[in-house]
Amino acid sequence: MAIGEIIKVSGPLVQAIGLKGAKIHELCKVSEKGLLGEIIELKKGIASIQVYEETNGIGPGEVVETTGTPLSVELAPGLLGQMFDGIQRPLDQFMAVTDSDYLERGVMIDALDWQKKWTFVPKKGVGDTVEAGDILGVVQETSVVEHRIMVPNGVRGVIKEIKAGNYSITEPICLIETPSGDEKKLPMLQRWPVRKPRPTQQKLKPSQPLVTGQRIIDTFFPVAKGGSAAVPGPFGAGKTVVQHQIAKWSDVDLVVYVGCGERGNEMKDVISEFSELIDPQTGKSLMERTVLIANTSNMPVAAREASIYTGITIAEYYRDMGYSVAIMADSTSRWAEALREMSGRLQEIPGDEGYPAYLGSRIAEYYERAGRYQTLGSDDREGSITAIGAVSPAGGDISEPVTQNTLRIVKVFWALDSALAQKRHFPSINWTNSYSLYEDELHDYLDDVFEGEWSKQVNEAMALLQEESRLDEIVQLVGVDALLPKDRMTLVTARSLRQDFLQQNAFDEVDTYTSREKQFILLRNILFFYHEALRGIALGAYFKEIIQGTVSLRERLARSKYVPEAKLGELTQMEQEIKTTIQQIVEKGGME
Numbered sequence: 001m002a003i004g005e006i007i008k009v010s011g012p013l014v015q016a017i018g019l020k021g022a023k024i025h026e027l028c029k030v031s032e033k034g035l036l037g038e039i040i041e042l043k044k045g046i047a048s049i050q051v052y053e054e055t056n057g058i059g060p061g062e063v064v065e066t067t068g069t070p071l072s073v074e075l076a077p078g079l080l081g082q083m084f085d086g087i088q089r090p091l092d093q094f095m096a097v098t099d100s101d102y103l104e105r106g107v108m109i110d111a112l113d114w115q116k117k118w119t120f121v122p123k124k125g126v127g128d129t130v131e132a133g134d135i136l137g138v139v140q141e142t143s144v145v146e147h148r149i150m151v152p153n154g155v156r157g158v159i160k161e162i163k164a165g166n167y168s169i170t171e172p173i174c175l176i177e178t179p180s181g182d183e184k185k186l187p188m189l190q191r192w193p194v195r196k197p198r199p200t201q202q203k204l205k206p207s208q209p210l211v212t213g214q215r216i217i218d219t220f221f222p223v224a225k226g227g228s229a230a231v232p233g234p235f236g237a238g239k240t241v242v243q244h245q246i247a248k249w250s251d252v253d254l255v256v257y258v259g260c261g262e263r264g265n266e267m268k269d270v271i272s273e274f275s276e277l278i279d280p281q282t283g284k285s286l287m288e289r290t291v292l293i294a295n296t297s298n299m300p301v302a303a304r305e306a307s308i309y310t311g312i313t314i315a316e317y318y319r320d321m322g323y324s325v326a327i328m329a330d331s332t333s334r335w336a337e338a339l340r341e342m343s344g345r346l347q348e349i350p351g352d353e354g355y356p357a358y359l360g361s362r363i364a365e366y367y368e369r370a371g372r373y374q375t376l377g378s379d380d381r382e383g384s385i386t387a388i389g390a391v392s393p394a395g396g397d398i399s400e401p402v403t404q405n406t407l408r409i410v411k412v413f414w415a416l417d418s419a420l421a422q423k424r425h426f427p428s429i430n431w432t433n434s435y436s437l438y439e440d441e442l443h444d445y446l447d448d449v450f451e452g453e454w455s456k457q458v459n460e461a462m463a464l465l466q467e468e469s470r471l472d473e474i475v476q477l478v479g480v481d482a483l484l485p486k487d488r489m490t491l492v493t494a495r496s497l498r499q500d501f502l503q504q505n506a507f508d509e510v511d512t513y514t515s516r517e518k519q520f521i522l523l524r525n526i527l528f529f530y531h532e533a534l535r536g537i538a539l540g541a542y543f544k545e546i547i548q549g550t551v552s553l554r555e556r557l558a559r560s561k562y563v564p565e566a567k568l569g570e571l572t573q574m575e576q577e578i579k580t581t582i583q584q585i586v587e588k589g590g591m592e
Contacts, residue, residue: 004047004064006031012302013345014049016064022047025070025195030055031062033106036087038071038306041346050302050342052087053105070193073310074111075317076169077118077139077147077188080254081287083271084111086295086307103299117166118188120149120173124159131156132199133320133376136174137164139188142288144279145254148321149173149188150377153199157184190317194309198316200373207372209442210326210386213249213513214242215561216429216502219458219523221436223412225252225324226372226384230406233416234396238428240266242414243328243390245427245506248277248286249513252386253323255286258293258311261304261334267294280513297334305338312369312385319383320375327370331390332363336402352401360405367409411437425503431465450520457523461497464530468494485543486534492547493530500558501526510562521571522560528575529557532582539586549585553578 004018014030014037022028028037028049035055041048049064073088083091085103088111098104122137124130134151136159141147160183161175172185192198206224223229233239240262247255259267274286282288291314295307308329315325329335336359343356351357370387374380389410393400396418398407407413413435420428436442443455467490471483480488501522505511514522533546560571 001068002066004066006058006060006062006064007046008060009055009058010345011341012051012055012300013342014051014055014058014064016047016049017045019047019064019066022066025193027067027069027071029065029067031058031064033058034108035105036108037064037302039066040342048346050305051300052303052306053103053300070195071306071309072191072193073313075190075192075314076112077141078112078116078169079291079314079317080142080145080289081291083267083292083294084310085299086260086293086303086305086310088293088310091294112169112189114168114170114189117168118147119165120167120188121164122162122174124162124174126159126162128159129157130159130176131376131378133381134378135321136162136186142284144282144284144288145323150190150320151176152186152190153376155184155186192313192317194306194313197369198313198320200320200375202374204372204374204382205441206384206438207441208445209438211251211516212246213515214245214427215504215514215519215522216427216431217246217414218514218516219501219519220431220462221412221414221429221434222438222442223386223388223436224372224438224442225386226370227412227438228367228370228387228389228410229412229414230389230391230403230410231414231416232391232393232398232403232406233428234418235392237396237416237418237421238426239390239392239416240330241506242416242427242429243330243388244270244273245512246388247290247326247328248274249280250326250386251281251324252326253289254315254318254325255290256293256311256315256325256327257290258295258308258327258329260293260295260307260329260331261297261337262330264296264298266330267292267296301338301341304335305342308332308335308366312366312387315385316369319373319385320381322375322381322383324384324386326386326388329366329387329389331392332366332406333390333392333402336363355401359401360408363402363405364409367406425498426506427504429502431462431502432469446516449516453524454520457520457527460527461501461523464490464494465497485537488543489530489533489537489546493526493533496526496529496554496557500561504561508562510564514561515565518563518565518568518571521568525557525560525571525574525578529554529578532578536582536586540589541582541586545585545588546582549588550581553581 002019004016008015026039030037035053037049037051118139130151132153135148139147157176157178160177169189174186176184206226208225209222210225231239277286279286293311295304315327340355370385372384391403393403415430415433417430446454
């Protein structure tokens with residue numbers, strides 16, 4: 001540790017001299033108030049420190065003390081169901097200690113409860129040889145998640161002592177003799193620096209889809225487990241709701257939700273909704289498998305920059321246990337603004353729109369920590385992190401630097417459209433601008449599940465939507481009556497795809513989530529109606545006859561998305577009804 005002196009204060013940036021031996025990313029305590037900061041630049045004996053708390057009242061001449069450690073998170077049972085700020089201070093405990101609704105400076109609180117006892121059940125025995133990543137035992141962290149206590153990175157040896165019992169996270173649960181003959185006591189608590197990715201054995205290719213229950217995502221623009229996706233869009237287009245829906249309904253084991261620079265009322269909504277929502281996978285509260293990181297727009301800007309690293313490190317910890325984790329960052333634009341502010345105060349040469357030249361590499365560092373991995377340990381575990389980031393470009397202009405640098409890294413682009421949002425079409429994901437680079441691999445997987453029909457249906461539906469865009473231009477010139485009956489039926493089917501399939505009500509208890517099987521049936525019925533209608537036209541029926549004769553049938557198709565999952569049998573019977581109805585219209589013949 002070294003003690004230095006402040007020479008300059010510029011908002012959250014403090015410069016100090018005299019910190020001999022200090023290192024980049026080393027934590028410091030600034031002034032007698034003990035404000036927490038991190039060294040981000042060392043130049044000619046001057047250390048530049050970004051302070052994670054308000055610096056009002058701090059001035060030159062005050063002391064700065066290094067701690068000798070980087071910014072790290074505590075990893076142990078007790079993480080789930082918690083809400084932390086950007087540097088892992090538990091906000092409920094913070095409020096209790098300070099008796100205030102606002103952050104107070106210089107208050108240091110342990111991230112986890114060091115006094116609480118957890119029931120440890122060993123999975124290894126005395127005499128077993130273990131290495132980094134091996135599971136020593138388990139703790140039932142919540143009623144739905146088993147916390148696996150792993151051998152820390154860099155530790156290996158023979159277990160000399162291990163026993164079941166109730167322990168706090170700081171009490172030794174195991175004694176290991178290392179190859180050098182030293183004895184090492186292992187508690188449940190581990191610490192890991194947030195800016196350093198946790199090691200793994202191998203990065204694997206994502207191969208399975210992340211089922212989100214959102215039809216436009218799962219069917220047209222899927223993301224793989226271990227993949228990365230971006231949701232750019234203007235204010236009011238529904239970025240936050242899309243992320244909430246994915247966090248609620250995706251088929252992952254755990255969710256880490258990072259509210260990075262967003263409004264406080266949005267995080268309040270997350271807390272209230274997640275605690276009340278019953279997880280369909282477990283029947284328990286969704287908070288039992290969720291960690292929240294909240295660094296809202298009125299919190300210190302430097303902590304906002306650290307928040308997504310805190311979130312991804314916690315996600316990596318659970319990934320190493322063998323779980324699939326989804327991490328939501330809302331939004332990375334606010335995080336980039338924090339980078340820009342600190343870069344400006346450091347007087348670095350600005351890049352596009354004032355962002356630092358290293359913006360792209362920082363965004364890449366974050367998203368590259370997502371993926372599907374073979375974890376450390378001798379038991380051949382796999383875990384995954386799926387990273388989904390919202391981007392809030394000013395005015396919805398996706399040509400701005402944060403969006404463009406994000407799109408260079410991620411493989412899925414869900415383009416939110418303000419025009420769709422104004423029409424009350426949600427999710428307002430534009431199907432002509434969005435894309436998924438996982439489509440080919442995931443369609444192969446889904447074709448195996450649905451006997452080769454999935455990709456065929458998806459490609460045909462997308463072709464109809466694209467054809468609708470072309471026909472709309474013709475209609476504006478010559479009117480719909482000038483179109484051929486086949487083209488008019490294409491418009492009818494495309495409208496059904498938009499309104500009855502792609503549009504989804506997040507606040508309806510049935511429509512908020514659609515299983516993969518139901519998505520397949522809904523799409524199949526719409527396309528089957530299209531083919532049968534074209535067959536009827538080819539056999540001599542008039543377009544108007546088919547439209548008038550299928551009013552009630554098309555209404556049932558439109559209401560199909562509100563049929564509960566338990567009654568999918570009703571939807572599978574519709575093919576025969578469609579076929580019979582069209583056949584009756586053809587046999588009847590002639591205009592009445």
